[in-house]
Amino acid sequence: MSFITEAILRPKNIGAVAPSSKRLAKLMTENADLKHAKVVVELGPGTGVFTELILQEIPDSAVFMAIEQNEHFVTIMRAQYPTVDTIHGSAEHLKNYLKERGAESCDKILSGLPWASFDERLQRLLLSKIYESLSPDGVFLTFAYYPINHLPRGRTFKRQLRRYFKDIKKTRVVLNVPPAFVYICKR
Numbered sequence: 142m143s144f145i146t147e148a149i150l151r152p153k154n155i156g157a158v159a160p161s162s163k164r165l166a167k168l169m170t171e172n173a174d175l176k177h178a179k180v181v182v183e184l185g186p187g188t189g190v191f192t193e194l195i196l197q198e199i200p201d202s203a204v205f206m207a208i209e210q211n212e213h214f215v216t217i218m219r220a221q222y223p224t225v226d227t228i229h230g231s232a233e234h235l236k237n238y239l240k241e242r243g244a245e246s247c248d249k250i251l252s253g254l255p256w257a258s259f260d261e262r263l264q265r266l267l268l269s270k271i272y273e274s275l276s277p278d279g280v281f282l283t284f285a286y287y288p289i290n291h292l293p294r295g296r297t298f299k300r301q302l303r304r305y306f307k308d309i310k311k312t313r314v315v316l317n318v319p320p321a322f323v324y325i326c327k328r
């Protein structure tokens with residue numbers, strides 16, 4: 142309910158009508174090779190659908206932080222996942238948050254950000270910060286809704302992804318509201 146309320150109040154920032162399905166969360170984490178992760182960042186965790194699976198996969202030695210802009214979701218995240226370092230802030234400050242925690246870069250970035258709600262300027266700004274923060278052997282995973290990926294902002298996002306990442310793979314589409322797939326991006 143709280144997700145739907147926030148989606149109605151702030152449609153541009155939330156960009157979804159419901160939390161992601163477990164299927165989509167699984168598709169994200171199974172393609173991230175989290176068992177070997179060192180520094181893991183989740184962007185836009187919302188109510189923590191991906192967080193739960195990330196926690197099950199990462200080794201005890203991994204550093205894990207989640208960056209969420211919405212105050213209400215931050216409160217939920219901190220109550221539900223007290224061991225997770227949930228930062229109340231914007232993904233655009235990712236580099237600073239890593240630095241504050243003594244990390245130069247991260248090797249896994251899992252994003253729940255609503256790219257198709259963002260204009261081209263914001264897409265580019267956020268992708269540049271993600272690219273700069275990812276280690277050379279790191280991986281960036283993000284989902285897109287089908288068939289919204291074929292609409293102008295979805296196409297713009299795909300074009301922006303290509304500007305930054307040499308190796309981009311797409312998974313199959315899974316059940317979700319709306320249906321979704323994952324982009325797996327390497328530098």
Ligand SMILES: C[S@@+](CC[C@H](N)C(=O)[O-])C[C@H]1O[C@@H](n2cnc3c(N)ncnc32)[C@H](O)[C@@H]1O
Pocket residue numbers: 154155156157159160161184185186187188189190191208209210211214230231232233252253254255
């Ligand atoms: C589509 S929801 C996804 C939530 C969750 N990951 C899921 O899949 O159910 C997008 C989330 O990104 C957050 N968000 C939007 N812009 C952000 C930003 N610049 N920095 C951090 N979080 C942001 C929203 O508040 C929201 O929680």
